[in-house]
Amino acid sequence: MKEFSYVIKDEIGLHARPAGLLVKEVKKFESAVTLSCKGKTAAAGKLIAIMSMGVKQGDEVNVQVEGPDEDAAFEAVEKFFQNNL
Template sequence: MASAFTVTISDPEGMHARPAGRLVEQAQKYQSAITLDDKGNKADAKRIFAVMGLGAKQGDTITVNVDGPDQDKAVEELQSFFKENL
């Protein structure tokens, strides 16, 4: 069964190129499928153009969906990533 969590973007610049690139690098470490959902717009967290295309801004709440064999580890580490970087 898939796991999900929400995160609110706190970076004043939103999800700009640097943290988006770091997010993609982090997401690519996992076998699980990782998708971001921002107000109904979905993006594959392993694709930089998809992540940047969300246009997530400060204050936006994003749902992170993780589904796959290493989803528990991915959720734990991605939650930490968002707290530290966005």
């Protein structure tokens, strides 16, 4: 398992558009990607679960990646966060 933390920089937080793009990115991999923030946890492949977390600008999100292609998934998801959030 690999994990990283990321502080959301986007003014609107983790809103619908980037959440949808994140779901698409995560679905490219077999590994499970899980987001945790403010005591809530969600599978990164489920849009409604991500949206229900209510992640705002300045919140720290912990991202865990576990599975057969976790190295590639970890790199892709970390890059996604840096470029989009």
